[in-house]
Amino acid sequence: MLIIGLTGGIGSGKSTALKRFVELGVPVIDADDIARELVLPGRPGLKRIIAEFGTDVLTDEGLLDRARLRKIVFDNSQKRKALEAILHPLIRAEMRRRAENINVPYCVFCIPLLVETGQSGTVDRVLVIDSKEELRYQRIKRRDGLPDEQIKAILAAQATSEDRLAVADDVIVNNGDAGEINRQVDKLHQKYLELADG
Numbered sequence: 001m002l003i004i005g006l007t008g009g010i011g012s013g014k015s016t017a018l019k020r021f022v023e024l025g026v027p028v029i030d031a032d033d034i035a036r037e038l039v040l041p042g043r044p045g046l047k048r049i050i051a052e053f054g055t056d057v058l059t060d061e062g063l064l065d066r067a068r069l070r071k072i073v074f075d076n077s078q079k080r081k082a083l084e085a086i087l088h089p090l091i092r093a094e095m096r097r098r099a100e101n102i103n104v105p106y107c108v109f110c111i112p113l114l115v116e117t118g119q120s121g122t123v124d125r126v127l128v129i130d131s132k133e134e135l136r137y138q139r140i141k142r143r144d145g146l147p148d149e150q151i152k153a154i155l156a157a158q159a160t161s162e163d164r165l166a167v168a169d170d171v172i173v174n175n176g177d178a179g180e181i182n183r184q185v186d187k188l189h190q191k192y193l194e195l196a197d198g
Contacts, residue, residue, distance in 0.1 A: 004109065049064065130161055
């Protein structure tokens with residue numbers, strides 16, 4: 001089975017592209033979804049995060065306070081690296097486990113930090129969703145309502161477009177509307193089916 005590693009910066013349009021792959025019947029394994037599952041109460045990810053960051057990162061109900069943790073790790077690169085060291089190996093192992101149970105020509109691994117974590121060699125092809133930074137900034141502001149300083153910190157912590165494009169096998173440029181992304185995904189879908197077959 002061919003594994004496509006889909007990546008792109010925050011606000012680039014990854015979710016729109018993934019939605020189209022799902023509509024085409026392609027299995028999508030999303031690192032962010034798995035990360036959320038790994039930090040549910042009782043799961044090993046949450047236990048390790050508490051050991052590293054203390055109970056201040058929990059809500060009164062014992063759930064991970066993602067907003068509080070996000071602020072901590074984007075204000076402190078050492079804390080961010082500590083969080084990544086906890087979660088990334090668990091996420092990678094779970095993604096591989098899920099892929100083993102799929103019998104299709106190809107599947108998509110959505111890995112937002114694929115470049116930052118040096119995972120381009122763990123997939124067969126890298127698909128980058130690329131978008132102008134000012135557009136990404138506007139989308140994040142509209143979608144998440146984060147303060148400007150936090151958006152800047154998140155963007156600064158991520159790989160540059162140039163870094164992503166340097167490892168890309170395929171690129172979808174998302175400076176337009178969802179219809180344009182869908183057309184580009186449709187073309188790549190045919191290409192991936194042919195590659196998987198041949």
